[in-house]
Amino acid sequence: MTRRWCLWQTPAVPATVAATTAWENWARTASASPAGVVRPRDEAALADQVARAAAEGLRVRARGAGHSFTPVAVTDGLQVDLEHLAGLEAVERRQDGTARVTVLAGTRLYHLHHLLGARGLAMTNLGDIDRQTIAGAISTGTHGTGLRHGGLATQVCGVRVVLPDGTVRAVSVDDAPGSPERELFEVARLGLGTVGVLSAVTLEVVPAFWLRCRERPERLDAFLEDPDAYAASADHAELYWFPGTRSILTIRNDRLTPDDAARWGTERSGLKGRVRLLGQEVRGLVDDEVIANGLFEVANRLATAAPGLTAGINRVSARALAARERVAPSYQLFCHKRRVRFREQEYAVPRAAVGDVVRELAAWHRRTGEPVPFPVEVRFAPSDDVWLSTARDRDTAYVAVHQYVRMQYRRWFDAAEAIFVAADGRPHWGKLHRRTAADLAHHYPLDDVARVRRTVDPGGVFANAYSDTVLGAAT
Ligand SMILES: Cc1cc2nc3c(=O)[nH]c(=O)nc-3n(C[C@H](O)[C@H](O)[C@H](O)COP(=O)(O)OP(=O)(O)OC[C@H]3O[C@@H](n4cnc5c(N)ncnc54)[C@H](O)[C@@H]3O)c2cc1C
Incomplete structure (x- = not known):
C-alpha cells in the first residue's frame, strides 16, 4: 500500500512538505514516487523527521541535486531534501x-x-x-x-x-x-x-588558489604512447577523445603560486590588461556557451536525427577545437556548465591499464561505427584509503563514456563496460553500470561496510534497491 506522508508540524521549526512528491534525476534515468518529501529547517527537525519515519516503518533517503545517473537517491519511503540545511x-x-x-x-x-x-x-x-x-x-x-x-x-x-x-x-x-x-x-x-x-x-x-588552464587539440596516439607522462604533465590533466577520430582535446590545469597569480592580477589591472581580459572573457563565453553548449546541442540533435552523420559531426567537432589558455580562480576552471543533457558510465581502472582500455574502446568503435557524438573523457587520481572509494588502494585512471540524452546508449555502454570490467575496473557509484555486490566484493571491504550498516541501521531504514544491488542487503 502506498502511504502519503503526514504533514508534521514542529511548532518552532515547521517541516515543509512538498505538495507533489514525484522526482526525476537530471539525466532522466531514475525517478521516484516517494511516500513523502520533507525539507527540514534545521538539524533538530531533520532528526525528528527521520526518527518518526523509521518508527512508522518507512525507509528514508536523502536526496541531493539529483545529479547521479544511477537510482542511488530513489526511495518509495521518505525522501529528505536538505535545501534549507545549507551554509x-x-x-x-x-x-x-x-x-x-x-x-x-x-x-x-x-x-x-x-x-x-x-x-x-x-x-x-x-x-x-x-x-x-x-x-x-x-x-x-x-x-x-x-x-x-x-x-x-x-x-x-x-x-x-x-x-x-x-x-x-x-x-x-x-x-x-x-x-x-x-x-x-x-x-x-x-x-x-x-x-x-x-x-x-x-x-x-x-x-x-588560481589555476592556469591550457587546452590544446592533440593526437590520440601521442597520449597512447605514454599515458603516465601525460598524466604527470600538469597538476590536473584530463582529456576528451571524439570517437571515430584520432583527435583529442587535452586540458592541463596547473596550480599557480600566490606570486604568479598576483603578477597575473597586476597585468590585467592596466588598460591593456583589461582589454585582454575582456577579449578572454568574450572568447570564454563563446567557447563555453556557444561551442560547448549551444552548438554542441545542435550537433547532437543532428546526430539524433541522422545517426549516419555522427562520424562527420565528430570530425567537425574535433577540428573546431582550438588551443586556448586561461588563468582564473580554481573553481572557475575546475567546474563547467553542462547544459547539453547526457547519460554517462565511468569506470576507475588501474592507471597502468588506461592506454589499453582507450585502445580497445577505439577498436570497438572502429569495428561498429556506433553513432556517439559525445566524447570519451580520461582523468586521473592517486590511490586513497577511503573504504568505498573507486581509487581505493590503487593509482587510478577514470575513463568515462557518454551519450546524448535523446540517443540510445546501451550498445556503447555495454561494450565499454565489458572492456572496463576486463581491466578490473570499478564503476562510479553515481554513473550507469550493471555491476552487483558479488562483482564488487573483491574491490571493497563489503563485509565491513555491512557490519557498520547493521550496527547503526539494523532495520535497513537507509537502504534502497540500488544499495541492495551494489552493496548487498545489510540486514
Ligand atoms: C553533468 C554531470 C557532471 C558530473 N560530473 C562529475 C565529475 O566530474 N566527477 C564525478 O565523480 N562525478 C560527476 N558527476 C556525478 C555526480 O557528481 C554524483 O553522482 C553526485 O553524487 C551527485 O550529487 P547530488 O548532490 O546530485 O546527489 P544525488 O545524486 O541526489 O544523491 C547521490 C547520493 O547521495 C545521497 N545523499 C544526498 N544527500 C545526502 C545526505 N545529506 N546524507 C546522506 N546521503 C545523502 C543520496 O541518497 C544518494 O545516495 C556528474 C553528474 C552530472 C549529471
Whole structure:
C-alpha cells in the first residue's frame, strides 16, 4: 500500500512538505514516487523527521541535486531534501593557511565556492560541475583529476549523521582507527547514504588558489604512447577523445603560486590588461556557451536525427577545437556548465591499464561505427584509503563514456563496460553500470561496510534497491 506522508508540524521549526512528491534525476534515468518529501529547517527537525519515519516503518533517503545517473537517491519511503540545511557553520584556521570548515550537508558546491572564497579558502580538487550538494557529491565518490589530489571524500575529515532513532552522531578522521566511530565515519563519508542522513560535513580546505588552464587539440596516439607522462604533465590533466577520430582535446590545469597569480592580477589591472581580459572573457563565453553548449546541442540533435552523420559531426567537432589558455580562480576552471543533457558510465581502472582500455574502446568503435557524438573523457587520481572509494588502494585512471540524452546508449555502454570490467575496473557509484555486490566484493571491504550498516541501521531504514544491488542487503 502506498502511504502519503503526514504533514508534521514542529511548532518552532515547521517541516515543509512538498505538495507533489514525484522526482526525476537530471539525466532522466531514475525517478521516484516517494511516500513523502520533507525539507527540514534545521538539524533538530531533520532528526525528528527521520526518527518518526523509521518508527512508522518507512525507509528514508536523502536526496541531493539529483545529479547521479544511477537510482542511488530513489526511495518509495521518505525522501529528505536538505535545501534549507545549507551554509557555513564553522571555520578552524591553521597557521599554514589551511583550515577545517564545517558546512551544512545540503550546501551546493557552487555556493560553497563563494563561502570559501570570501574567506580566502578553496577545496583542493573538484569535479567537472558544481551543481551537486556537498553530501550528495561525497556519497557517490565524486572526483576530479590530478595525480596528487584525490576525490571529494578524501577531503572530508568529519561528518554529523542522523541515525534511525534520530540521534545525531559526530564522527571524524580523528576517531581511533578501528573504533566504531571511525568505522562509521568511513561509510558515512562515502557510503551512498546507507548509514544515515548527513546533516553536516567537515572538509580540509586550502588557501584559495588560481589555476592556469591550457587546452590544446592533440593526437590520440601521442597520449597512447605514454599515458603516465601525460598524466604527470600538469597538476590536473584530463582529456576528451571524439570517437571515430584520432583527435583529442587535452586540458592541463596547473596550480599557480600566490606570486604568479598576483603578477597575473597586476597585468590585467592596466588598460591593456583589461582589454585582454575582456577579449578572454568574450572568447570564454563563446567557447563555453556557444561551442560547448549551444552548438554542441545542435550537433547532437543532428546526430539524433541522422545517426549516419555522427562520424562527420565528430570530425567537425574535433577540428573546431582550438588551443586556448586561461588563468582564473580554481573553481572557475575546475567546474563547467553542462547544459547539453547526457547519460554517462565511468569506470576507475588501474592507471597502468588506461592506454589499453582507450585502445580497445577505439577498436570497438572502429569495428561498429556506433553513432556517439559525445566524447570519451580520461582523468586521473592517486590511490586513497577511503573504504568505498573507486581509487581505493590503487593509482587510478577514470575513463568515462557518454551519450546524448535523446540517443540510445546501451550498445556503447555495454561494450565499454565489458572492456572496463576486463581491466578490473570499478564503476562510479553515481554513473550507469550493471555491476552487483558479488562483482564488487573483491574491490571493497563489503563485509565491513555491512557490519557498520547493521550496527547503526539494523532495520535497513537507509537502504534502497540500488544499495541492495551494489552493496548487498545489510540486514
Ligand atoms: C553533468 C554531470 C557532471 C558530473 N560530473 C562529475 C565529475 O566530474 N566527477 C564525478 O565523480 N562525478 C560527476 N558527476 C556525478 C555526480 O557528481 C554524483 O553522482 C553526485 O553524487 C551527485 O550529487 P547530488 O548532490 O546530485 O546527489 P544525488 O545524486 O541526489 O544523491 C547521490 C547520493 O547521495 C545521497 N545523499 C544526498 N544527500 C545526502 C545526505 N545529506 N546524507 C546522506 N546521503 C545523502 C543520496 O541518497 C544518494 O545516495 C556528474 C553528474 C552530472 C549529471
